[in-house]
Amino acid sequence: xxxxxxxxxxxxxESGDYANSILFWDQELKSDKCNKEQAYFxxxxxxxxxxxxxxxxxxxxxxxxxxxxxxxVKFNIKVVRAKLGxxxxxxxxxxxxxxxxxxxxxxxxxxxxxxxxxxxxxxxYSIFRYFKGDIKLGFLRHYLFALTFILAILFFLQQYxxxxxxxxxxxxESTGFENINLKGESKTLREGEIVQxxxxxxxxxxxxxxxxxIYWIQKSNVIYI
Amino acid sequence: MKISILVLFCILAFESLLYSQKGIEIQIxxxxxxxxxxxxxxxxxxxxNERDLVRKGFNPFELIGGPLVSRSMNTSYINGNMxxxxxxxxxxxxxxxxxGKQLVPKQxxxxxxxxxxxxxxxxxxxxxxxxxxxxxxxQRQPDPFDPFAAFNDPYDPFAGPPIGRQPQxxxxxxxxxxxxxxxxxxxxxxxxxxxxxxxxxGEPVSASIKIYTSLNSKGFEAEKVPNFNGFWTQDIPxxxxxxxxxxxxxxxxxxxxxxxxILLFPTKAGTLEITPLKMKTIALxxxxxxxxxxxxxxxxxxxxxxxxxxxxxxxxxVEFKEIPYSFSSGTEKITVMPLPENAPASFTGGVGxxxxxxxxxxxxxxxxxxLNYKVELTGSGNMPLIEPPKNxxxxxxxxxxxxxxxxxxxxxxFSGTKxxxxxxxxxxxGSYTTPNIEFSYFDLVQKxxxxxxxxxxxxxxxxxxxxxxxxxxxxxxxxxxxxxIRESKVYATSSNLSNGIFYGLGLLPLAIAFxxxxxxxxxxxxxxxxxxxxxSERVIQQMKQAEVYLNENNKxxxxxxxxxxxxxxxxxxxxxxxxxxxxxNIAEKLREKDVSNELITKMINLIDNSxxxxxxxxxxxxxREIYENSLVILNDIDRQIV
Numbered sequence: 001x002x003x004x005x006x007x008x009x010x011x012x013x014e015s016g017d018y019a020n021s022i023l024f025w026d027q028e029l030k031s032d033k034c035n036k037e038q039a040y041f042x043x044x045x046x047x048x049x050x051x052x053x054x055x056x057x058x059x060x061x062x063x064x065x066x067x068x069x070x071x072x073v074k075f076n077i078k079v080v081r082a083k084l085g086x087x088x089x090x091x092x093x094x095x096x097x098x099x100x101x102x103x104x105x106x107x108x109x110x111x112x113x114x115x116x117x118x119x120x121x122x123x124x125y126s127i128f129r130y131f132k133g134d135i136k137l138g139f140l141r142h143y144l145f146a147l148t149f150i151l152a153i154l155f156f157l158q159q160y161x162x163x164x165x166x167x168x169x170x171x172x173e174s175t176g177f178e179n180i181n182l183k184g185e186s187k188t189l190r191e192g193e194i195v196q197x198x199x200x201x202x203x204x205x206x207x208x209x210x211x212x213x214i215y216w217i218q219k220s221n222v223i224y225i
Numbered sequence: 226m227k228i229s230i231l232v233l234f235c236i237l238a239f240e241s242l243l244y245s246q247k248g249i250e251i252q253i254x255x256x257x258x259x260x261x262x263x264x265x266x267x268x269x270x271x272x273x274n275e276r277d278l279v280r281k282g283f284n285p286f287e288l289i290g291g292p293l294v295s296r297s298m299n300t301s302y303i304n305g306n307m308x309x310x311x312x313x314x315x316x317x318x319x320x321x322x323x324x325g326k327q328l329v330p331k332q333x334x335x336x337x338x339x340x341x342x343x344x345x346x347x348x349x350x351x352x353x354x355x356x357x358x359x360x361x362x363x364q365r366q367p368d369p370f371d372p373f374a375a376f377n378d379p380y381d382p383f384a385g386p387p388i389g390r391q392p393q394x395x396x397x398x399x400x401x402x403x404x405x406x407x408x409x410x411x412x413x414x415x416x417x418x419x420x421x422x423x424x425x426x427g428e429p430v431s432a433s434i435k436i437y438t439s440l441n442s443k444g445f446e447a448e449k450v451p452n453f454n455g456f457w458t459q460d461i462p463x464x465x466x467x468x469x470x471x472x473x474x475x476x477x478x479x480x481x482x483x484x485x486x487i488l489l490f491p492t493k494a495g496t497l498e499i500t501p502l503k504m505k506t507i508a509l510x511x512x513x514x515x516x517x518x519x520x521x522x523x524x525x526x527x528x529x530x531x532x533x534x535x536x537x538x539x540x541x542x543v544e545f546k547e548i549p550y551s552f553s554s555g556t557e558k559i560t561v562m563p564l565p566e567n568a569p570a571s572f573t574g575g576v577g578x579x580x581x582x583x584x585x586x587x588x589x590x591x592x593x594x595x596l597n598y599k600v601e602l603t604g605s606g607n608m609p610l611i612e613p614p615k616n617x618x619x620x621x622x623x624x625x626x627x628x629x630x631x632x633x634x635x636x637x638x639f640s641g642t643k644x645x646x647x648x649x650x651x652x653x654x655g656s657y658t659t660p661n662i663e664f665s666y667f668d669l670v671q672k673x674x675x676x677x678x679x680x681x682x683x684x685x686x687x688x689x690x691x692x693x694x695x696x697x698x699x700x701x702x703x704x705x706x707x708x709x710i711r712e713s714k715v716y717a718t719s720s721n722l723s724n725g726i727f728y729g730l731g732l733l734p735l736a737i738a739f740x741x742x743x744x745x746x747x748x749x750x751x752x753x754x755x756x757x758x759x760x761s762e763r764v765i766q767q768m769k770q771a772e773v774y775l776n777e778n779n780k781x782x783x784x785x786x787x788x789x790x791x792x793x794x795x796x797x798x799x800x801x802x803x804x805x806x807x808x809x810n811i812a813e814k815l816r817e818k819d820v821s822n823e824l825i826t827k828m829i830n831l832i833d834n835s836x837x838x839x840x841x842x843x844x845x846x847x848x849r850e851i852y853e854n855s856l857v858i859l860n861d862i863d864r865q866i867v
Contacts, residue, residue: 082705
C-alpha cells in the first residue's frame with residue numbers, strides 16, 4: 001500500500017508532472033516502510049526538475065544522511081550547486097568523512113541481521129560452554145565477540161549520524177545580518193548555500209555559512225536538513 | 226599559597242578601591258523654571274563615603290522635598306581586577322518665588338572623617354508662571370538607563386536628556402494615568418524607509434531602518450530580522466557610533482536612530498515585500514502614582530510632604546514602570562516592474578549605467594601559451610548580478626571559465642569595476658581575432674537598452690599545433706553546471722528489523738553471552754564425581770601409577786596411591802564425598818549394590834592391608850600381592866555392582 005505513493009510519484013515524474021511527483025514523495029516519506037535514502041534522492045530529482053534548487057539540495061543531503069555512500073547523490077548535489085553558481089568542491093555536507101563511509105558500508109538492516117545472527121550463535125555457544133566445557137575452536141569466540149561489538153557500534157554510529165541535525169539550506173536569496181540588532185555587516189546569502197544553525201531567537205536563527213561567517217537570518221528562509 | 230593569593234587579592238581590591246574615581250555630579254531638571262514650580266536638583270557623590278548633606282539653607286530657594294537619598298553600589302571584575310564604586314544621590318526639590326536669575330547655593334557634605342566638601346552653585350532662571358510649556362515629567366528625571374545599550378554605545382547622549390535642555394513643545398500625554406491605559410505604540414516604533422516604491426528589476430532601492438522612541442528604555446533587542454526576499458542586498462556601512470537624531474512626528478518629539486542602511490537590487494518582477502523587523506525592549510513608562518485614600522492620615526512627616534506634593538505637583542506622583550514591549554516596523558511593499566521585453570541578445574542582466582572594455586594582454590604568442598583576456602565593466606548599477614557577456618572564440622583557441630574580480634564602492638552610490646579574466650590557449654598557429662564582445666544593459670535614465678561593443682584584437686599565433694589529446698589538460702576543470710543530474714527509477718521499500726526486535730534478539734543475547742563469559746566456571750555438585758567408563762579409566766590410570774611405584778619399590782607412595790585409588794573409586798561409584806565414607810558404610814553401600822559378601826570382605830581386607838602397609842613395615846612381596854589382589858577385586862566389584 002505504501003509503495004503506491006512511490007509508484008505514483010515515479011509515474012508522475014516520468015510524465016513530467018514534477019509538482020505532483022513531489023507531493024507523492026512527501027506522502028511516501030510519511031509512511032513507515034519508506035526507503036528514505038531512495039525516496040529523498042528521487043524527491044530531490046523531482047525538485048530539481050521543478051527548479052526548486054534549494055529543495056533539491058536539501059533532499060539530496062537528507063538522502064546522504066540516510067546513506068552516505070551514494071555517489072549519484074553527491075554528483076547531483078555538485079550539479080545543482082554549480083547551476084546556482086556555488087562552489088562544487090568540498091562543500092557537500094560531511095565531505096570525505098571516512099568514518100561515515102565505513103559506517104554506511106552495510107545498510108542498517110544488514111547490520112541488524114548480522115548482529116542478531118552472531119549474538120544468537122554467541123549466546124548459544126556461551127551457554128553450551130558454560131555447562132559442557134570448551135570445544136576445540138573455542139578461541140574463535142573472542143573474534144566473534146569483537147566482530148559483533150564492532151557491528152553493533154557501527155549500527156549505533158549510523159543511528160547517530162542519521163539523527164544528527166543542525167545544517168540547513170538557504171531556500172531563497174536572503175539577507176543575513178551579523179548582529180541580530182542589525183548592527184554590523186549584512187550580506188546576501190545565496191540560494192542553495194549550506195549553513196549550520198547555531199542559535200535561534202524567536203523566528204530568527206543564527207547560522208554559520210560556508211565561508212565560516214556568522215549571520216542572523218529569518219527561519220523561513222532556510223530548509224532544515 | 227592560598228593565603229598569599231588571598232592577601233594579593235585583598236591588596237588588589239583595596240588598590241582598586243583607592244583608585245576608583247571620586248566625583249560630584251549635579252543634575253537639575255531644568256535651567257528655566259517657573260516661579261512656584263518645583264525644581265529638582267540631584268547631587269550624585271561617587272566614592273566619597275560621606276555622612277550626610279549639611280543643611281545650610283537654600284536661599285532664595287525654599288526646600289519643599291528631600292533630600293531623598295539613594296545609594297548604588299557597583300562592583301565589577303575586569304580581567305581579574307575588582308573595581309567598586311559607590312554613588313549616593315541626594316535629590317532635593319526646591320521652589321523659588323523670585324523672578325530672574327537665581328543661584329542655588331553651594332551645598333556642603335560632611336565626610337566620614339569629619340571634613341567637609343562643597344559643591345558648586347547652580348544658576349537657574351526663574352520665569353513667570355505660565356510662560357513655559359509644561360514638559361512631560363519623565364524628562365525631568367535623571368535617567369541612568371541607556372536605551373541603546375544594545376548597540377554597544379554606553380556613552381550615548383541620547384540616554385539621558387541633557388541638562389538644561391529647552392523644554393520642547395510636547396503633549397501632556399507622556400504620563401499615563403493608569404497602568405491599563407498604557408499603549409506604547411505611539412511612543413516606540415520602528416520604520417523601514419525606502420527611497421522608491423516603484424522600480425525596475427535591478428534598479429537599486431535604498432532602505433533604512435529606524436527606531437523611534439519618546440521614552441527611555443533598557444536596550445533594544447531584535448526578535449526577528451527583516452526579510453528582503455527577492456532582493457540582492459548590499460550593506461551600506463553606518464558609523465560605529467549610531468547617530469541619534471531628534472525628529473518631530475505629529476507634534477511629538479522622538480529620538481530616531483538609524484540602525485541599518487541597505488541597498489536593495491530587486492531580482493524579480495512583482496510586488497516584493499520587506500517583512501517587518503520585530504524588536505523588544507523594556508520601556509520605562511511614567512505612570513501616575515496610585516494614591517491610596519487621599520483622606521488617610523500621613524504616617525510621618527516625610528509622607529505628609531510627599532502627599533501634599535502629590536496633590537500639587539505632578540512630578541512627585543510619577544512613577545516609572547518597566548514595561549516589556551514588542552514592536553515591529555510595518556511591512557514595506559515595493560512594486561518591481563519587469564524590464565521591457567525587447568532586450569538585445571547581449572543583455573546579461575545589467576541595469577544602471579556602465580562603460581565596458583575588453584582587451585588581450587598579448588598580440589603575438591605561441592601555441593599552448595596562455596593569453597589573458599580581460600573583460601572589464603565599470604559603472605554603477607546592479608553590478609554583482611551581471612553575468613559575463615557572451616564571447617565566442619575560434620575553435621582552435623580554448624577558453625576557460627573566467628576568474629572574476631570585483632571592486633565596489635558603496636557610497637555615495639553603488640559603483641565599481643567588475644572584471645572577468647579569461648585564459649585562452651591557442652592550439653593551432655595562424656591569425657585570429659579575439660571575439661567582438663557586445664554588452665547590453667538597461668539604462669535607467671533613458672529607460673531603454675543600450676548596447677556597447679568592445680573592439681576585437683588581432684592575434685598572431687606561431688608554433689606547432691597541439692595534439693587533440695593535450696587540449697584541455699592545463700586548465701581543464703570538470704564543469705558540473707553543464708552536467709545533467711543522475712536520475713533513477715528504482716525504488717524499493719526497505720525491509721527493516723524493528724529496533725525492538727534488534728535489541729531483543731541482537732543486543733540482549735550479546736550482553737548475556739558476554740556476561741556468561743565473565744562468570745566463574747560453573748561446576749555442578751555431582752560433577753565432582755565421574756561416572757561410567759571414566760571411573761574405570763581413572764582406576765586403571767591410578768593403578769598404573771601404583772605399578773610404577775611398585776617397580777621403583779617406593780613403598781610409601783605405592784600404598785598411598787593404592788589407598789587413594791580405592792577411596793576414589795568407591796566415592797565416585799557411590800557419589801559420596803570421601804569424608805562421608807567409612808569402612809562400615811562401605812560394606813553397607815556395597816551390599817545395597819548387590820555385591821556378594823565374600824567380595825565385600827575382600828575389599829575391606831584390601832583397604833585394611835593397604836593402610837597397614839602404609840603405616841607398618843611390610844615386605845615388598847606383600848606389595849606385589851596386594852597390587853594384584855587389588856586389580857582382581859576391583860575388577861570383580863565393578864562387574865558385580867549394578
